[in-house]
Amino acid sequence: MPSATQSPEVTMLLARARAGDDAALGAAYSALYDELKRAARQQLRRMQDAFQTTALVHEAYMKLAGGAQLAAVDRNHLLALSARAMRQVLVDDARARKAEKRGGGQEALTLGAALGNGETAAVEVLALDELLSSLHRLDERAAQIVELRYFGGYSETEIADMLGISDRTLRRDWRKARAFLLAEMQA
Structure with a gap:
């Protein structure tokens, strides 16, 4: 698994992209493509999508x-933004499928693997x-952890490194986020 350590090359490319170099973003994204x-x-x-x-x-x-x-x-920031963009793409796709006249029913996805400890809860994309948006209003970092873990597929260690927090803090925030999501899904 790739390390979540900083890459000076990607950081330089992102600085060039922010300065207006259109090709630099593509090069940074290519460096992280795998x-x-x-x-x-x-x-x-x-998701079985x-x-x-x-x-x-x-x-x-x-x-x-x-x-x-x-x-x-x-x-790390580019990886986090990419995870958020993947979430947006999947949400947009789900909205489009739901809006179709025929076959617009939404298949549920299982959060069991992401929630751990054998809990399973089916929820539409x-x-x-919506749950992540609610969680974001309450605890931005907890919502970001869920987004990186679920939509980004990153491990706890990778996320802790990306966010610059300890593994212990990450696990505490993850438990809090998971409890919030489960409570909201059951409400």
Whole structure:
């Protein structure tokens, strides 16, 4: 598994992208491409979605490249923004499928693997997005941990490194986020 340590090359490319070099973002994204594909593959495997791994990574890139001025300052920040972009792509796709006249029913995804300890809870992608938005209002870091873990597919150690927090703090925030999500899903 790739290390979540900083990459000076990616940081330099992101600085060039923020300065207006259009090709630099693509180069930074390319440098992280294999890691992004791994994250997308894990996410799609959990969802059992027909969305293709490469398509999800490319759509996330298009969201990042086509959006407002890129604010990523380093490798970890770009990975976090990419996880958020993947979430947005999947939510947009779920909304589009739900809006179809025929076959617009939403398949549930299981959070059992992400929630751990044998808990299983089925929730629609759109419902998960709403829950994460609610959690974000209450505890931004806890919501970011869920997003990185579930949509990014990163391990606890990788997330702790990315967020610059201890493993213990991460586990505490993860337990709090998981409890919130389970309580809201059962309400």
